[in-house]
Amino acid sequence: MNKAFVREPDQTVDYCPRCGSKGEQVGSETLKSYLSDEQRRMIAEPANFCPSPQCSVVYFDTFERAISTDDVQRPIYPKDPTAPLCPCLGLTREDIERDIQEGVKTRVKAAIEKAKSPDARCRKLAANGRPCIAYVQRYYMRCLEDREY
Numbered sequence: 001m002n003k004a005f006v007r008e009p010d011q012t013v014d015y016c017p018r019c020g021s022k023g024e025q026v027g028s029e030t031l032k033s034y035l036s037d038e039q040r041r042m043i044a045e046p047a048n049f050c051p052s053p054q055c056s057v058v059y060f061d062t063f064e065r066a067i068s069t070d071d072v073q074r075p076i077y078p079k080d081p082t083a084p085l086c087p088c089l090g091l092t093r094e095d096i097e098r099d100i101q102e103g104v105k106t107r108v109k110a111a112i113e114k115a116k117s118p119d120a121r122c123r124k125l126a127a128n129g130r131p132c133i134a135y136v137q138r139y140y141m142r143c144l145e146d147r148e149y
């Protein structure tokens with residue numbers, strides 16, 4: 001048997017059928033907050049979130065069935081750059097930009113503090129089911145770098 005065709009038992013990585021990005025696995029808790037019961041029946045769980053900002057696919061499964069941004073009622077970051085980076089904390093890019101402009105970290109710090117507290121419900125509310133603070137930190141760093149060059 002050719003070893004290349006043997007799937008690793010723990011291999012759960014799927015790639016977006018539209019853009020080829022590596023999917024981020026999401027469970028039913030997350031899918032329930034974004035999809036209707038009918039939509040949830042259309043894709044297998046665990047499904048994957050496509051993290052590419054340019055791609056219109058939000059969720060897809062191993063069988064390449066996909067749910068796109070048009071099918072989902074809520075704006076989703078990073079597909080929609082004006083959507084809150086963190087749906088559970090409501091922090092937007094604008095908040096972060098304001099912090100940078102003012103030379104403070106008030107909003108970002110408050111979000112990070114809140115993310116560590118029981119108020120954080122990223123698993124349920126973040127579109128990819130992951131702590132959205134990673135997005136906050138990444139965007140903050142990007143703004144800082146833009147400022148320096």
Ligand SMILES: [Zn+2]
Nearest residue numbers: 016019050055
């Ligand atoms: Zn994609």
Ligand SMILES: [Zn+2]
Nearest residue numbers: 086088122132
């Ligand atoms: Zn969150």
